[in-house]
Amino acid sequence: MTKQKLLIVLTLAVAGAMLLVACGAPPAPASEAPATDAPAADPLRAYEGTTLRLALKQGYETTAIENYIQDFEDKTGINVEYEVYDEPTLREKFVLDSTAQTGTYDVVAVQFWYFPEYDKAGWLEPLDDYVTNDSIDGWLDVGEIPDAVKASFVGKEDGKLYSIPVSAAGGVLTYRADVLEALGIPAPVSVKDVVTAAALVKEGRPELYGWIGRGESSFASFSTSAGWAWAYGARVLDEANSVTVDTPEMLEAMTDFVALNREFGPPDQASLGWDAETPIFCADGGGAAFNFEMSGFPGFWMNPANCAYGENLGMAILTGPGNHAPQWFYAEALSISKFSNNKEAAWLFLQWRMSPDILLREVTDGIRLDIPYNAVLTDPAYLAKAEETSLDDYVAMLPDILNAVDMRSWPSVPEFVKVAEAFQQEISLAIAGEQTVEEALAKAQTNIEQIMREAGY
Amino acid sequence: METARRVWQQPDVDRWSKRRRRLEPLWFLLPSLTVFAVFAIWPTIEAVVTSLSRYNLTEPNARRVFIGLENYRTMLADPTFWGDLVRSFQFVIASVTVTLLLGFYIAYLLFNANRGRNIFRILFLVPMTVSPAITALSFKFMFNYEFGVINVMLDGLIGKKLNLLGDAGLALWATAAIDAWIWTPLVVLILLSGLESLPVEPFEAAALDGAGAWDMLRSITVPLLKRFFLIAALIRIMDAFRVYEIIQLTTAGGPGNLSETLNVYIAKRGFSFFEMGPASAMAMILTFIIVAVGTVFVRQSSAFEEATS
Numbered sequence: 001m002t003k004q005k006l007l008i009v010l011t012l013a014v015a016g017a018m019l020l021v022a023c024g025a026p027p028a029p030a031s032e033a034p035a036t037d038a039p040a041a042d043p044l045r046a047y048e049g050t051t052l053r054l055a056l057k058q059g060y061e062t063t064a065i066e067n068y069i070q071d072f073e074d075k076t077g078i079n080v081e082y083e084v085y086d087e088p089t090l091r092e093k094f095v096l097d098s099t100a101q102t103g104t105y106d107v108v109a110v111q112f113w114y115f116p117e118y119d120k121a122g123w124l125e126p127l128d129d130y131v132t133n134d135s136i137d138g139w140l141d142v143g144e145i146p147d148a149v150k151a152s153f154v155g156k157e158d159g160k161l162y163s164i165p166v167s168a169a170g171g172v173l174t175y176r177a178d179v180l181e182a183l184g185i186p187a188p189v190s191v192k193d194v195v196t197a198a199a200l201v202k203e204g205r206p207e208l209y210g211w212i213g214r215g216e217s218s219f220a221s222f223s224t225s226a227g228w229a230w231a232y233g234a235r236v237l238d239e240a241n242s243v244t245v246d247t248p249e250m251l252e253a254m255t256d257f258v259a260l261n262r263e264f265g266p267p268d269q270a271s272l273g274w275d276a277e278t279p280i281f282c283a284d285g286g287g288a289a290f291n292f293e294m295s296g297f298p299g300f301w302m303n304p305a306n307c308a309y310g311e312n313l314g315m316a317i318l319t320g321p322g323n324h325a326p327q328w329f330y331a332e333a334l335s336i337s338k339f340s341n342n343k344e345a346a347w348l349f350l351q352w353r354m355s356p357d358i359l360l361r362e363v364t365d366g367i368r369l370d371i372p373y374n375a376v377l378t379d380p381a382y383l384a385k386a387e388e389t390s391l392d393d394y395v396a397m398l399p400d401i402l403n404a405v406d407m408r409s410w411p412s413v414p415e416f417v418k419v420a421e422a423f424q425q426e427i428s429l430a431i432a433g434e435q436t437v438e439e440a441l442a443k444a445q446t447n448i449e450q451i452m453r454e455a456g457y
Numbered sequence: 458m459e460t461a462r463r464v465w466q467q468p469d470v471d472r473w474s475k476r477r478r479r480l481e482p483l484w485f486l487l488p489s490l491t492v493f494a495v496f497a498i499w500p501t502i503e504a505v506v507t508s509l510s511r512y513n514l515t516e517p518n519a520r521r522v523f524i525g526l527e528n529y530r531t532m533l534a535d536p537t538f539w540g541d542l543v544r545s546f547q548f549v550i551a552s553v554t555v556t557l558l559l560g561f562y563i564a565y566l567l568f569n570a571n572r573g574r575n576i577f578r579i580l581f582l583v584p585m586t587v588s589p590a591i592t593a594l595s596f597k598f599m600f601n602y603e604f605g606v607i608n609v610m611l612d613g614l615i616g617k618k619l620n621l622l623g624d625a626g627l628a629l630w631a632t633a634a635i636d637a638w639i640w641t642p643l644v645v646l647i648l649l650s651g652l653e654s655l656p657v658e659p660f661e662a663a664a665l666d667g668a669g670a671w672d673m674l675r676s677i678t679v680p681l682l683k684r685f686f687l688i689a690a691l692i693r694i695m696d697a698f699r700v701y702e703i704i705q706l707t708t709a710g711g712p713g714n715l716s717e718t719l720n721v722y723i724a725k726r727g728f729s730f731f732e733m734g735p736a737s738a739m740a741m742i743l744t745f746i747i748v749a750v751g752t753v754f755v756r757q758s759s760a761f762e763e764a765t766s
Contacts, residue, residue, distance in 0.1 A: 092728055099514045121517050215623075217711030268602040268623025270712035280603050414515065418730055429713030434625045 043136060047345035048077030054349075055093055055105040056084045060368045061166045061332050062109070064358060067365070072352045078345050087111060094337075098123040103339035106346040110163050112152040112331040113219075117414040119155050119162060125336040126160040130347045139355040140164065144374045148405045152412075153333050163333030164350045168372040169294035170317075170401035171227050171328030174281075174301060176289045177314035179205060191231045191320040194290055195256050198264040201289040210264030212280050212288035216273045217428035219420035223328050224292060225427045226420070229253035230409035233322025236423055236448065237411040241457050245423065246445040249322060254427060254437045260290075261431045270432035282307035292318075294328045295401045299370050303389050311390060315397055317404050325404040331372070369395055372402065415455045422447040508737035515731045528738035537714065537722060538739065545718040545743075548633050549697040555637040556693055557686065560644025565674075567645070568652040578649070585642040593706035596635045597622065600707070622708050628716035632704045636697060644689045651685030652678070684761050691754040698747050719743055 056062045062084055069080050085093060091114060097104045098121065110118060118124050131142050142150070145165055153163035173188060180187060180197065183204040188194045198210030214221035226236055234250035237243060244250070261269040265288075266280060274293075281288050282301060287309060291297070304310035318326055334353060336346040352358065359376045362368055363385050376382055377399065386395040411419050426440035426447075435443075508528055510521040532538050563581060567574055584592070599605045600621040608618040621631040659677050668676070679686075701720050704710060710717030710725075717725075720743065727736030 088729065095514050095731060099519055117515050121515050121519075216709050217713050218709040266603050266623075267618075267620040270625075271623035271628065271708050273709070276601060279598075279601075283604060421725070421729075425711070425713050428711050429625070429715070432623060432625050432712035432715075434713060434715070 044076050044348070047342070047348060049079075050342050050345045051079045051081060052106045052342055052345055052349055053104060054080060054082035055090055055097075055108045056082055057087050057090050057109045057111070057332065058084055059167075059332075060362075063367050064362045065353065067367075068358055068361060071358075072349060075352070076345075076348055078348070080349070094118075094123070098337065098339065101339045103337060103341055105337050106340040106342045107349055108335055108337055109166075110153070110333050110335045112329070112333070113410075113416050113420075115153055115163065115333075116156065116412050116416060118335075119157075120414045123338050124162040125338050125340070125343055125346075126155065126158070126162055127164065127336070127347070127350075128160045130344075131161065134344070134347060136348070136351050138357075140351040140353075141375070144376075145354075145372055146374065146402050148402060148407070149331050149372045152329070152331050152407060153335075156412075163335040164354055165331050165333045165372050166354065167296070167368075167370065168331040168402060169296045169328070169370060170405045171223075171292060171326050172295045172298060172397070172401050173316045173318050174291045174293065174298040175314050175316065176208075176287065176309060176312060178309070178312035179208065179289050180314075187314060188290075188316055188318065191228065191253075191256065191318050191326055194292075194318065195260060198260055198290055202264055205289075209266055209280070209288040211260045211269075211290050212265055212272070212277055213261060213269070213292055214273055214277070215261050215265070215269040215428055215431045216271050217421075217425045218273070219417050219424060220273060221428070222420035222424045223294070223330065225254070225257055225424060226411075227327035227329070227409065228257045228292065229326075230324050230406065231318060231320025231322060231326035232256075233320075233324060235409050235411075236419060237413065237452075239408070241411075241413060241452060243445055243448045243452060245448060246441050250441060251437060252321070254430070254441060258427065258430045258437050258440075262433060265431075270428050278307075282309060284308050292326060292328065294330045295398065296330070296368075296370055299368065299391065299394055302391055302394050305389075315394065317397070317400060324406060324409070327404075327406060327409045329405050329407070329410065370398060413452075413455075413457075415451055418451045419448050422451060504737045504740060507733050508741050510734050512733040513731055514733060521734075524734070528734045529742075532735060532738050532742070538719070540714070541717050541719040541722045544629055544716070545698060545720070548629060548636070548700065548718050549694055551630060551633040552636040552640075552697045552700075553690060553693045555634070556641045556644045557690060559637065560641045560689065561648050561682075561686075563641065564645045564648035564652060565678075567649055581645055582642045584639050587639075589639055590702045590706060592639055593635060593703045596638075597707045600631055623712060625712050625715045628708050628712060629718075632700075632707055632716055635703050635707065636700055639703075640693060640696060644693065647685055647689040647692075648682060651682045655681050684758055687754050687758040687761070691751055691758075694750055694754070695747050698743060698750075 054065070056065065062082075065082065066084075069082070072078065073080055083093075090109060091111075094105065094108050098118075110124070135141075142161070142164070146168070149165045149168040150161060153165060154161055173194065175187065175197075177187070179185075179201060183200060185197050185200050186193075188197050194211075201208055201210045214224045229235060229250055232249045232253035234244070234247055234253045236245055266272065272280075274297075277291060277293065277297065278301070281291055298313065298315055301307040302310050302313050302315075307313070320326060334350050336343050336350070340346055354373065356373065356375055356379070359371050359373055360379060360381055363371065363376070363379075363382050366385075366389070369382070369386060369389075369391055371377065371382070377395070383392070383395070386392045413419065423444045426435070426444040429435050430437050430440040507521060509523060509525060511524050511527075512521040513519060567577055567581070570577065599607050602608055602618055602620050602623065605621075607621070612618050619627065621627050655678070659681070660673055663673050663677055699720050700718060701724055704716055704718060704721050705724070708716045710721050714722075719739065723736050723739045723743065726732045726739065
């Protein structure tokens with residue numbers, strides 16, 4: 001063969017190789033451990049040699065996995081590979097993986113607000129049969145997880161449980177008890193009290209903000225505004241998924257809410273997200289008097305090691321004109337992908353993750369205290385840690401916070417992201433002073449109605 | 458017979474030989490062309506097809522359904538699209554103008570620096586080496602009204618703070634300022650290399666004629682640098698139209714959507730709502746705009762080349 005021909009052949013070979021690589025099939029998922037006819041002597045080691053792949057979200061829910069995964073691997077012989085992403089990236093990864101049905105991930109962290117979307121698409125494995133037939137003694141007991149928390153991961157059509165909640169939070173008001181005491185302001189009991197008290201704080205302590213919260217224009221802030229509205233009996237969608245934004249109750253709710261943010265919050269409240277709350281609320285020499293958030297935040301703030309005013313903070317579960325508590329529900333769970341080839345091994349992992357032993361280690365190692373598992377909440381080690389970190393008042397209140405969760409307030413629809421963005425965008429503009437509350441609600445009503453119409457409601 | 462056959466075949470052999478020689482470079486380009494076809498042309502074709510389809514990834518058994526130009530019709534009737542397009546142009550004009558002016562000023566200073574030129578060159582490149590996402594998050598905290606270092610300095614200097622990210626009138630310009638901060642070093646590099654490539658004769662002649670520094674700058678330096686300005690502007694315009702992380706991580710497009718540009722909206726529709734059809738349609742329009750603007754600049758640059766050659 002001449003040099004020229006050889007060169008041409010080599011070039012074609014390289015091009016062909018590149019094309020094959022580009023168009024090649026994705027790597028085959030790790031195969032299940034070989035099945036045997038004889039029952040495994042140790043059920044923990046039934047899937048020894050399997051590799052599990054996890055897609056997780058950044059946060060304290062994942063810290064425990066990162067810290068203790070060796071324990072699971074030693075006990076089961078299962079190799080675990082995990083990837084940790086921020087929430088939007090995690091969702092993208094899971095959606096793309098599920099759309100392509102590649103089964104790259106065996107276990108995925110699911111936030112409750114995306115659950116209806118995944119449920120409708122059929123991307124998650126139902127867990128009822130696993131719970132009934134395949135539970136390891138001493139590990140996860142699903143009955144110990146509060147029903148209200150589990151309910152947000154139950155399939156709409158079949159009523160089956162699809163995820164195991166790992167964390168849960170409810171809405172709670174956190175306030176500067178020392179400031180209220182100094183100004184002679186009683187601790188708020190209702191949402192209306194908060195508005196009144198914020199005005200008094202501004203008058204009596206002008207260096208403080210009366211309020212700090214989430215005002216930015218993204219669905220991540222929706223829980224604050226829409227959750228606040230439930231105290232007035234207002235919500236974005238009713239039981240029939242009709243849009244109920246332009247109601248008198250919502251107008252009253254958002255008028256108070258916008259006033260709190262605009263008149264008593266920082267000037268850039270319309271651009272503040274969760275990440276700005278802590279630096280402002282806990283700022284030395286300043287701060288804010290009131291914050292309404294998910295209960296995970298006061299668990300951090302009330303620890304004096306984390307916040308200058310930790311020991312001077314109080315918490316309250318409010319009520320409102322609608323005789324409801326304002327909501328700020330959040331829950332994260334672990335699910336098994338419908339397309340996983342290692343479902344049984346994945347179920348073993350879920351049970352280990354929510355075993356009392358691991359949960360208590362999270363507590364004693366100072367990772368978190370808001371554990372949605374009843375048996376842990378009454379454990380002496382848990383209570384001792386709470387006292388050690390000055391969070392005994394906080395943990396005493398946690399059961400009541402979760403019991404106040406009312407999912408009727410929440411638009412549990414697959415189109416949640418679009419609905420929440422459409423609502424919060426207009427509220428953010430009202431907070432920025434670019435439109436009135438009436439205009440904001442009118443626009444939100446129109447836009448959300450269009451979203452629901454296009455979705456076939 | 459053999460000779461006759463050879464004579465009869467001679468012209469074909471020559472033609473084939475010439476054709477083969479012409480095709481030889483293509484064989485060597487084949488690997489690169491293949492990669493380009495697979496990673497650039499094919500995805501573009503897919504995007505065009507998707508823009509003509511209804512395709513939502515979160516629908517059960519999602520698949521593309523051809524709907525013709527419906528996505529484009531819906532997009533053109535969407536006030537959010539037009540608002541974001543206008544804001545895109547505002548962002549581009551603001552950021553590119555600042556980077557060109559500031560970049561030229563810094564390049565000119567570096568060019569005329571007698572000492573420490575190399576050290577300053579390296580220092581001025583630092584913003585470009587930091588990830589835009591990290592820069593955006595850093596500026597988000599620096600711009601914070603309460604504790605941001607920018608407002609702390611403003612408060613100390615003029616006794617006033619600016620609501621940079623929460624004010625509807627300032628948020629978009631604040632993000633443009635971040636973009637300018639990141640990419641000014643690129644303009645500095647381009648213009649500095651341009652300055653260093655300029656011939657000295659026109660300057661010597663001007664000096665002999667008694668021209669001052671300002672006259673030389675205005676009448677000689679800037680005109681001769683036109684080609685480099687065009688290159689820098691072209692690169693910056695294309696980048697500025699595609700801005701995403703700076704806006705998403707600082708303001709999330711807010712307040713409301715008043716700092717949202719078209720690329721941010723495309724990302725929202727495509728990767729938050731997973732509506733691939735409308736997102737692809739808007740991406741096609743944005744690509745067309747960028748190509749159109751780029752074509753104008755390339756033609757300007759070519760015209761300048763011809764005029765000065």
